[in-house]
Amino acid sequence: MEKIPYTTTNIEIKTAPKKRTGVMKILTPWLFLLPAILVLVVFLVIPIIEAFKWSFLDYKIIAGTGEFVGLDNFKEIFTDDKFWLAFFNTILFLVIVLPLNVFLPMVLAVLVNQSIKGVGTFRVLYYLPVITPMVVAALMWKMLYSQSGLISEFLMMIGIFDQQTNLLVNSSTALVAVAMITVWKGLGYYMIMYLAGLQSIPKDVYESASIDGASSLQQFWKITVPMLMPSITLVSVMTIIGGLKVFEEIALTTGGGPVGATTTLVMYIYDKFMNLDVSIASAAGMVLLVLAIGASLLQMKLTSKREEDLRA
Amino acid sequence: MKSKILGKRISVYVLMVLITVITVGPFLVTLFMALKSPGEGIYEGILPQDPTMVNFIDSFEKANFGTYFLNTVIVTVMAVPLNLLFCSLAAYPLARMDFRGRGLALALIISTMMVPFQLYMAPLFQIAGELGLRNTHLGLVILQVSTAFGIFLMRQAYLRVPKELEESAYLDGANKFQVWYKIALPIVKPTIITLAIYTFTFTWGDYLWPLLNTTKSGMYTLSIGLAQLSQNFDGSNMKLISAASILTTIPTLLIFIWLQKYFVSGQTDGAVKG
Structure with a gap:
């Protein structure tokens, strides 16, 4: 009998530290994760779950309660002309921005990728809009667009208009005018994306092309553009994801007007929230989420395909 | 031939x-516009006739931008x-x-990166109110104090740290926390700077959440x-708005000039897979 406790303590001595390291092994990663997870759960995960719930409730934010109404909120937005206008405006906005975002920064990247004097400075100057606070960018452009502002004067000078015109208050030009702010702000950002892509194109491809007598323009269309395809898809998807969320450019210049011409989905959600129609806002937010997930999945598919291509 | 190259070069410039x-x-x-004097018409030429700092001074003295500046600094210093x-x-x-x-x-964590803020801003607004975060500096930074994007960016950086370095530290008897702090963290410093810049620019310029969570002008960023x-966007206010816009941009501009290369490397790191 006396031997047994002796051996068990012996075993305990052997296993006790193991047990402790076992617990520590489970705990350690979560200790690292704890602060971030705590913040993300309280201020991100719970609000997202709430938004899901609210979209099926008739939620009153002041009372803090709501009754289950099934799909009524979705029925309401899908029969609301203003929702469809916002949906259509969002798509139209993307259609305006997408080709410009794909093409203009590419030209910039090709220009500043040359080994000539001063390109470093130009890169910095092209990047400036990216670091500008969005509110500032929106207000600067609002000033430029104003009735007697520079853009109005310029358009008169080149004969597009015969009188002073504020593009932001004209319902047929307002969305384009707002989209230009987005394009301007993104020029330098997407230029950098393209620069990374350009630097992966082998130089000898161009050398043999010039020996064959291809002009710079031919080289651009026949070599640069096809070789930049991965960057082009990346820029496109990022433009879509970013474009879906555009807010300041619109809220601070047109406020969604004139007569809803610049009301995008985000502006629609914002207006509903301001009217305390939070359940309607949540339902419309779900539509926005579906679009964003679609774009993100597309990006994942494209980038993983690209990685496979690189490995192959 | 030579003149053709020269011509091409000039047209590029x-x-x-x-x-x-x-x-x-x-x-x-x-x-x-910000430098124009009070008597000067806002559309009478682009250049200021009689440059003055009066609009910058006014933005502090009359438009309370000193307070807003301080709030923005506090919020950013907390968030980063x-x-x-x-x-x-x-x-x-x-x-x-x-x-x-x-x-x-x-x-x-990665899936939350896809969710547009506008979907959950209303519930967040309510939660912030319930937790007593309305009109507080802490309330303004809750979205920036730990970000899914930041975790993602840092994870990408850790994955590139050579495992052998950590393994030899473990053999020397270091624990996980020590290895993280003494081995991994110094190696990913460039990414940390990148994340700092991102957090700074985002917090400094954030608009929608501060707009919702702030009702008192004393808490404005x-x-x-x-x-x-800019609610009053007319000629009389334009110079003041311009001066305030310049003031708002200067800090980000200085950071950009100081840490330029990290902006660019961070952008490509974060985007290639994110």
Whole structure:
């Protein structure tokens, strides 16, 4: 009998530290994760779950309660002309921005990728809009667009208009005018994306092309553009994801007007929230989420395909 | 042949300068507007006839931009170190430790990156109110003190740290926390700087959340103060708005000039897979 406790303590001595390291092994990663997870759960995960719930409730934010109404909120937005206008405006906005975002920064990247004097400075100057606070960018452009502002004067000078015109208050030009702010702000950002892509194109491809007598323009269309395809898809998807969320450019210049011409989905959600129609806002937010997930999945598919291509 | 090359080079420069007019022009127009004296018409030429600092002084003295500036500094000074600490901690086990729930935690964090803020801003507004965060500095930074993007960015950086370095430290008897702090963290310093810059620019310019969570003008950040000032967007106010816009931009501009290369490297790191 006396031997047994002796051996068990012996075993305990052997296993006790193991047990402790076992617990520590489970705990350690979560200790690292704890602060971030705590913040993300309280201020991100719970609000997202709430938004899901609210979209099926008739939620009153002041009372803090709501009754289950099934799909009524979705029925309401899908029969609301203003929702469809916002949906259509969002798509139209993307259609305006997408080709410009794909093409203009590419030209910039090709220009500043040359080994000539001063390109470093130009890169910095092209990047400036990216670091500008969005509110500032929106207000600067609002000033430029104003009735007697520079853009109005310029358009008169080149004969597009015969009188002073504020593009932001004209319902047929307002969305384009707002989209230009987005394009301007993104020029330098997407230029950098393209620069990374350009630097992966082998130089000898161009050398043999010039020996064959291809002009710079031919080289651009026949070599640069096809070789930049991965960057082009990346820029496109990022433009879509970013474009879906555009807010300041619109809220601070047109406020969604004139007569809803610049009301995008985000502006629609914002207006509903301001009217305390939070359940309607949540339902419309779900539509926005579906679009964003679609774009993100597309990006994942494209980038993983690209990685496979690189490995192959 | 030589003149053809020269001609081509000149046209390249002309094109680059024209693009500069588009990217930098709006800043210059705004700066010139801000320098115009009170009596000067806002559309009488682009250049100020009689440059003055009076609009900058007014933005502090009459438009309360000193308070907004201070609020923005407080908020940014809170957000940057907290986000760096929390993200660099959280990302480490996701990159380097094998544990149950890792896949789930990672999937959860990455999937939240897709969710547009506008979907959950109303519930967040309510939660912030219930937790007493309305009109507080802490309330303004809750979205920046630990970000899914930051965790993702830091994880990518840890994955590139050579495992051998950590393994030799473990052999020397270091624990996980020491290895993280002494080995991994110094190696990913460039990414930390990148994340700092991101957090800074985002917090400094954030608009929608501060707009929702702030009802007292004493708690306004620069973006909110500027937006409020621009509610009255007429000639009399334009010079003041311009001066305030320039003031709001200067800190980000200085950081950009100081840490330029990290802006660019961070952007490509974060985007290639994010």
